[in-house]
Amino acid sequence: MSRAAMAVLLGVAAAAAPAGEVEVLHWWTSGGEAKSVDELKRALATQGHAWRDLAVQGGGGDAAMTVLRSRVTGGNPPTAAQLKGPAIQEWGRMGVLANLDDVATEQRWDAQLPKVVAEAMKYNGHYVAVPVNVHRVxxxxxxxxxxxxxxxxxxxxxxxxxxxxxxxxxxxxxxxxxxxxxxxxxxxxxxxxxxxxxxxxxxxxxxxxxxxxxxxxxxxxxxxxxxxxxxxxxxxxxxxxxxxxxxxxxxxxxxxxxxxxxxxxxxxxxxxxxxxxxxxxxxxxxxxxxxFNIDSFAMFQLQSAAARTAQRALVTSIMSPAFQEIFNLNKGSIPVAAGVNMGRFDLCGQESGAYFTATAMINTLVPxxxxxxxxxxxxxxxxxxxxxxxxxxxxxxxxxxxxxxxxxxxxxx
The missing domain is CATH 3.40.190.10 (Periplasmic binding protein-like II)
Incomplete structure (x- = not known):
């Protein structure tokens, strides 16, 4: 799918929602990772929302977690932070993550994601994070x-x-x-x-x-x-x-x-x-x-209505088929959402996608x-x-x- 087509698909809500800003903490700063982040920025821009990059280099995310703890304890959380696995549950227990069930219901996440992946994105049965991609280890x-x-x-x-x-x-x-x-x-x-x-x-x-x-x-x-x-x-x-x-x-x-x-x-x-x-x-x-090794973004509770609108646009964009395709082509990973066209992916990516789907069905998909x-x-x-x-x-x-x-x-x- 072309970038222009993605812009059309993601821009339909721009006129109806007030512009806001998303501040995203992540450690994707090199090569294909940075290129993939640029696609997400463009997806938000088509909907009238600004992007504030909070990129933290080094330590495989350790340095980013230091910044995140400081921001949250100071009462000024970012819109989203790159978190994965049990770290999502740890932040969920602090009572600072946003409930994403409305978007999850609208986009049918429970049907789109293998159960083991869906559960990793939830805290107390509610979605609090959105998965971006899948790497096979x-x-x-x-x-x-x-x-x-x-x-x-x-x-x-x-x-x-x-x-x-x-x-x-x-x-x-x-x-x-x-x-x-x-x-x-x-x-x-x-x-x-x-x-x-x-x-x-x-x-x-x-x-x-x-x-x-x-x-x-x-x-x-x-x-x-x-x-x-x-x-x-x-x-x-x-x-x-x-x-x-x-x-x-x-x-x-x-x-x-x-x-x-x-x-x-x-x-x-x-x-x-x-x-x-x-x-x-x-x-x-x-x-x-x-x-599986999955990158995901946890969403934090925000006070401003405009900020929450922009946050919702971010979540919706991440799980859209258009973005899942373009992002993962750049990143070298595969889409986490079901039904994404794998025609442009190379042989290794297509095989990974087939294995991901098949192992989810026979319960041999493990974190x-x-x-x-x-x-x-x-x-x-x-x-x-x-x-x-x-x-x-x-x-x-x-x-x-x-x-x-x-x-x-x-x-x-």
Whole structure:
């Protein structure tokens, strides 16, 4: 859909509603992210509303949360703030979020969103946040020439993965490009957990924090498989950024990378074509399941009627099919709303959309613990530190790691 067409669709309410201003706190400040924000600004402008950008760089959103706490406690909240997962519930408990049920009913959000996604946008059964996009975490990115050199196909099981890794290593190609940073190790770990244990195990362990799952034979298998991957990374991996690891796959220095679909942008920016130069395949054992990472905006209670009108326009615009299409084409993610035309999306995006819909139907759609979708920050951080320590220190046993998981999951007094 063209930008002009989107302007027509989103501009119908402009004459009927008084102009207002939205102030939006976010940390989308680079590349395709900034371009995507510009589309949202334009959508609001077509309806006569001004946009005040409250962009905060750095810290993966940590710096933005410091600003947000200061604004809310000072009685001057922004219109919207980029929040995700359990953080939405935490702000909901403070009684500062706006009720969006009227817009949700009008746009049929309950029918448009998978239940697990809808529940993440609600507090006490009421919508308080609006989802923008979906990233799939459990992808394996593969350099196609590397596969050709060893004469094999993309792995579908862990046995096939390690057999391929052996062939690649003998051929002088780094099997797995990895960045030795805790969040990257956690991303790989949750993907392995899904592939080894399945969606039900994943949910029990990382959503329900079931001690029996956290300390089980299945979790031991997860940890063993996870640690085994390290032997197929290179010695320069520690502290490498994720996009540098992706660049190794693009150049053919490495064959594979476990990473969410934000990695796709690096391949496309390098002029690479899906299925020709690189493959986006489900990580071993995860073809029928999907770890989601969703960006969303929570809406705050506002005093001014004009500000509330502008806020409502913002919410309505975000969930419109026109905006969902254009925003996600720029961002590299996929639309969260059902029924958006996927014709302009690349092969990886179309596959992600198909998997998102299918796994929602068979209940194998699960939230990412590594990307702030499943647990509060304190629990997530404790798990992440345990996973990183296990990866980097072979003296730590699987039993010790599982004990740390159980301790991290235990309710604090």
């Amino acid at each position: 459990n992808w394996l990115w593969i350099n196609r020439d590397a596969l050709r050199k060893v004469g094999t196909r993309a792995p579908q099981s862990w046995d096939e993965f390690f057999a391929l890794a052996e062939k690649l290593q003998r051929a002088g190609i780094v099997p797995v490009a990895h960045g030795g940073q805790p969040w990257q190790e956690f991303t790989t770990f949750e993907t392995v957990a899904l592939g080894v244990g399945g969606a039900d195990f994943y949910r029990k362990a990382f959503v329900k924090l079931d001690p029996a799952a956290l300390k089980s034979g299945t979790m031991e298998s997860v940890l063993t498989t996870f640690r085994r991957i390290k032997a197929y990374t290179d010695k320069a991996a520690p502290r490498r950024d994720w996009n540098q690891a992706t660049a190794m796959v693009i150049r053919g220095e490495a064959a594979m990378q476990f990473m969410g679909d934000w990695a796709k942008g690096e391949f496309l920016a390098a002029g690479k074509v899906p299925n020709k130069d690189f493959l986006c395949v489900s990580a071993p054992g995860t073809e029928r399941s999907y770890i 990412s613990i590594a990307h702030k979708m499943a647990q509060p920050a304190a629990v997530e951080d404790a798990f992440k530190e345990t996973v990183a320590a296990f990866w980097n220190d072979e003296r730590i046993t699987s039993a010790q790691a599982m004990d740390r998981f159980v301790a991290a999951a235990r309710p604090k007094p």
